[in-house]
Amino acid sequence: MPRMNDETAALVSDFTSRLERIVAAARQEGREAALAEVRTLVGGGAGMPATRSRQAATVASPVRKTDGRRNSWSGMTPAARLARVNAIRAGKGLPPKDKL
Numbered sequence: 001m002p003r004m005n006d007e008t009a010a011l012v013s014d015f016t017s018r019l020e021r022i023v024a025a026a027r028q029e030g031r032e033a034a035l036a037e038v039r040t041l042v043g044g045g046a047g048m049p050a051t052r053s054r055q056a057a058t059v060a061s062p063v064r065k066t067d068g069r070r071n072s073w074s075g076m077t078p079a080a081r082l083a084r085v086n087a088i089r090a091g092k093g094l095p096p097k098d099k100l
Contacts, residue, residue, distance in 0.1 A: 073081065078100065086096040 073084075076084065082097065082100055085100065089096055
């Protein structure tokens with residue numbers, strides 16, 4: 001690498017030191033912003049209330065969607081279920097079952 005004269009070397013070192021200060025300040029600013037966001041999410045910051053109300057917890061809970069269909073087998077007794085299975089098997093030409 002060619003030798004630089006003193007004036008150029010001084011400019012380069014000045015530029016390097018200013019650039020290092022700018023990068024350090026940006027890192028510190030970014031770190032503080034990230035910590036503020038984490039504090040807000042955790043609840044230690046001013047952005048989140050100390051306690052959640054019941055309404056907020058209800059609104060945040062996922063809503064289960066139903067398509068209005070009910071399981072027709074769920075309310076059957078074991079005897080009724082066996083009768084239904086045997087009716088289905090008879091329709092397919094299979095022998096009836098004695099128990100499920």
